[in-house]
Amino acid sequence: MRWLWGILLLMSSVVLAESTQIFVDSSDAQKTQVELFEFTSPEMQQQAIALAKSLRCPQCQNQNLIESNSPIALDLRLIVFEMKNQGQSDQQVIDYMTARYGEFVRYKPEFSLRNAILWGLPVVVLLLFILRSALQITRRNSNS
Template structure:
């Protein structure tokens, strides 16, 4: 009993200790730079992880990209310059919000078109069934 409890306590300390070691401590020149860093790491996607932003990912490439963003923020680069660099290097996949252009029109507007078409089909079927039931009622 005591052995199990001791093992559980050591396991818990090991997990928490490992998490504490993995945390990054970054010093920024201004609070605005720190906020820019946070926003950028939340809005850019990890190239390795399918649906995690750089802030939440622990993949090696995410750690490297966070340090690159940190250096670029401290060098005074604008958010757009940092985003442009990441897109040029990793493609538009790194953007959680793809740009609005002709190549992404289906992504942005396709669900609304499908919803509209589905609604029209639903209305047509309901009216057709109502008309048929009215005909059947008259006979």
């Protein structure tokens, strides 16, 4: 009976996904607006492209804003281009994107206590495991 409910749930989620159009194609107007964007100088264009390559697409997760063709990536790429063209610094653009989409949008998140715990806790647990194992082995060897 459970497998029947599982199948019904799976089928309903597929129908719902098709009806709500979760993944929508980029419009031609969007693509044209991004592709024909005019920068004030070639240097500004290089800086904006480099900055957009350092930011992750919120939808694709494994692509940067330049590589992704999702609608959200095109919108964000246009925002990056406009902000850079207005003379804003890379840090201002990164701060804007981080405030809106969180640390996830950055490939290289800032060092913080939260990130240190996230990356450091497994190392500390591994070291404690090795230390405890070594102590138990030395106790067994001394008792034998």
